[in-house]
Amino acid sequence: xxxxxxxxxxFGLQLWILTKRLLIRVIRRPYTxxxxxxxxxxxxxxxxxxxxxxxxxxxxxxxxxxxKGNFVNFILPFSxxxxxxxxxxxxxxxxxxxxxxxxxxxxxxxISRWAVILAPMLVGAVRVFFQSGLILSLGxxxxxxxxxxxxxxxxxxxxxxxxxxxxxxxxxxxxxxSGSAQGAQAATFLFFPALFIAPTFVPREALSGxxxxxxxxxxxxxxxxAMRGIMIDGWISESILKGVIASxxxxxxxxxxxxxxARKVTEKN
Amino acid sequence: xxxxxxxxxxxxxxxxxxxxxxxRNVSFAVAPGEIFGILGPNGAGKSTTILMLTTLLRSxxxxxxxxGLDVDKDDAAVRNKIGVALQETGIDEVLTGKExxxxxxxxxxxxxxxxxxxxxxxxxxxxxxxxxxxxxxxYSGGMKRRLDLALSLIHQPQILFLxxxxxxxxxxxxxxxxxEIIRLRNEGVTIILTTQYLExxxxxxxxxxxxxxxxxxxxxTPDALKASIGGDVILFSFETKxxxxxxxxxxxxxxxxxxELRTTVNNGPQSIPNLFSILQANNIEAVAVSSSRPTxxxxxxxxxxxxxxxxxxxxxxxxxNHGGV
Ligand SMILES: Nc1ncnc2c1ncn2[C@@H]1O[C@H](COP(=O)(O)OP(=O)(O)O)[C@@H](O)[C@H]1O
Ligand SMILES: [Mg+2]
Numbered sequence: 332x333x334x335x336x337x338x339x340x341x342f343g344l345q346l347w348i349l350t351k352r353l354l355i356r357v358i359r360r361p362y363t364x365x366x367x368x369x370x371x372x373x374x375x376x377x378x379x380x381x382x383x384x385x386x387x388x389x390x391x392x393x394x395x396x397x398x399k400g401n402f403v404n405f406i407l408p409f410s411x412x413x414x415x416x417x418x419x420x421x422x423x424x425x426x427x428x429x430x431x432x433x434x435x436x437x438x439x440x441x442i443s444r445w446a447v448i449l450a451p452m453l454v455g456a457v458r459v460f461f462q463s464g465l466i467l468s469l470g471x472x473x474x475x476x477x478x479x480x481x482x483x484x485x486x487x488x489x490x491x492x493x494x495x496x497x498x499x500x501x502x503x504x505x506x507x508x509s510g511s512a513q514g515a516q517a518a519t520f521l522f523f524p525a526l527f528i529a530p531t532f533v534p535r536e537a538l539s540g541x542x543x544x545x546x547x548x549x550x551x552x553x554x555x556x557a558m559r560g561i562m563i564d565g566w567i568s569e570s571i572l573k574g575v576i577a578s579x580x581x582x583x584x585x586x587x588x589x590x591x592x593a594r595k596v597t598e599k600n
Numbered sequence: 601x602x603x604x605x606x607x608x609x610x611x612x613x614x615x616x617x618x619x620x621x622x623x624r625n626v627s628f629a630v631a632p633g634e635i636f637g638i639l640g641p642n643g644a645g646k647s648t649t650i651l652m653l654t655t656l657l658r659s660x661x662x663x664x665x666x667x668g669l670d671v672d673k674d675d676a677a678v679r680n681k682i683g684v685a686l687q688e689t690g691i692d693e694v695l696t697g698k699e700x701x702x703x704x705x706x707x708x709x710x711x712x713x714x715x716x717x718x719x720x721x722x723x724x725x726x727x728x729x730x731x732x733x734x735x736x737x738x739y740s741g742g743m744k745r746r747l748d749l750a751l752s753l754i755h756q757p758q759i760l761f762l763x764x765x766x767x768x769x770x771x772x773x774x775x776x777x778x779x780e781i782i783r784l785r786n787e788g789v790t791i792i793l794t795t796q797y798l799e800x801x802x803x804x805x806x807x808x809x810x811x812x813x814x815x816x817x818x819x820x821t822p823d824a825l826k827a828s829i830g831g832d833v834i835l836f837s838f839e840t841k842x843x844x845x846x847x848x849x850x851x852x853x854x855x856x857x858x859x860e861l862r863t864t865v866n867n868g869p870q871s872i873p874n875l876f877s878i879l880q881a882n883n884i885e886a887v888a889v890s891s892s893r894p895t896x897x898x899x900x901x902x903x904x905x906x907x908x909x910x911x912x913x914x915x916x917x918x919x920x921n922h923g924g925v
Pocket of ligand 1 (some may be wrong): 613615620621622623640641642643644645646647648649
């Protein structure tokens with residue numbers, strides 16, 4: 332009887348163990364990841380197929396050349412951002428843990444609530460990271476070539492990671508608040524306005540009316556613009572900074588909301 | 601100091617349909633090293649009581665102490681001293697048994713090597729060594745219960761709470777868990793377990809609290825509870841009806857039916873020699889004698905006014921995997 336368990340594990344170790352467990356779960360159920368990859372790839376091909384000639388400046392004389400002749404470069408960030416919907420699985424996973432009693436088991440152990448919430452968010456970010464990598468590779472196959480070279484791809488993946496974490500946090504918060512997998516699922520409807528009240532198919536200057544003003548409040552806007560800058564214009568620090576801040580802030584806010592929601596659930600009432 | 605002390609615990613849940621009084625009045629004290637059984641039917645308030653004692657639920661009124669520590673004020677300290685296996689097992693079924701025990705050990709602060717050592721030790725203890733590398737999804741109900749027990753023991757708790765550890769298990773799996781619980785008690789662990797089964801409370805518990813409708817109705821050793829019914833039943837058999845009748849005349853407060861005589865005494869084993877000498881003095885020879893105690897069934901019926909009907913679910917359990925205990 333000589334185990335010193337007075338402190339439990341450090342926060343970093345807690346986070347790593349909880350994250351590892353969720354990652355193992357993803358790896359052992361890989362087929363659940365398939366739909367979002369397919370959707371993102373579908374978006375990429377369909378938009379390139381439909382809009383390349385209009386915006387890509389390749390065929391029509393009336394084309395608008397904001398993509399500097401490579402529409403794949405322009406639309407690829409949108410495909411990547413759309414992969415963030417896979418972050419929603421994080422919320423569903425967490426609800427499963429609440430329903431199965433895993434959450435309560437954690438409650439009986441010396442584990443930080445922040446680690447319990449942050450772990451599925453990190454796993455969401457990893458999901459989005461890998462899915463984005465896949466989409467990027469597809470993009471290269473069909474002609475994407477970033478102004479910033481291969482390092483640019485890494486930068487884009489980094490932003491995708493942060494953004495995925497935020498979206499995962501959002502779904503985790505929604506799952507805890509609603510207490511059901513359906514709730515977590517239903518809350519992802521916000522994904523669509525987030526994706527389309529933004530400079531999705533054209534630059535922000537081309538948006539008009541309310542959409543133009545609303546897009547300014549959508550963090551997705553800055554994420555897409557940062558990635559587009561890297562793809563088309565090179566290292567433009569201002570837009571990259573804005574993208575990082577927008578996705579980082581979003582992740583921080585959703586994390587805080589999720590922890591507050593978790594505190595309510597575990598308030599022992 | 602008591603290992604566990606519940607003082608007028610009560611819990612009312614607020615629901616959309618109105619308040620639900622899950623626990624109304626639960627008081628008891630458990631001495632270190634005891635197995636304390638909380639016996640009651642489905643819905644009696646056993647799980648709610650366990651949740652309050654293990655810091656996972658706040659009581660509406662009343663208080664509880666674990667080794668002198670208040671479960672509300674010192675909850676973190678309390679959690680370090682107790683192990684909990686709740687009724688819902690809370691196990692991630694995609695992982696293997698070994699992965700689960702190891703990672704839980706690490707979360708309790710064990711080093712990598714200590715965690716794998718402890719995991720191997722615990723898994724062998726509960727007879728899951730052969731299944732250690734299989735995903736929990738493939739485990740039977742009894743195996744999951746035993747894994748849950750292993751998980752609750754990782755940090756070597758002094759006090760163990762087991763909420764219906766054998767409900768739904770077949771007799772074989774139940775026996776394995778019983779043996780493990782007794783072994784732990786012999787190592788000095790205090791155990792609080794809830795059950796719907798009279799035989800289980802009778803076989804395992806040093807003392808029992810009978811709970812019904814959120815109230816502890818009676819508490820004591822199984823023998824004391826049975827004794828509260830009013831002593832033992834002594835049964836004599838004789839060669840003939842006539843002899844039985846003569847015996848009935850010499851022993852006061854007795855009933856004769858056919859060749860048998862029945863009498864109730866405070867303490868059977870102590871009274872039998874006395875009764876024999878009375879018979880001998882009257883030159884009466886008995887063929888057989890037995891002393892039997894009232895069962896917990898009788899006790900439960902007397903204090904609650906109804907019989908204890910345990911939920912009788914028997915999962916298909918894989919008996920082939922119980923080796924090693
Ligand atoms: N979270 C809850 N909300 C509302 N009612 C509850 C809750 N938990 C338990 N109850 C009710 O309280 C009573 C006691 O439940 P419980 O403690 O689970 O009993 P037992 O474990 O003895 O079967 C039951 O009527 C149950 O429906
Ligand atoms: Mg129960």
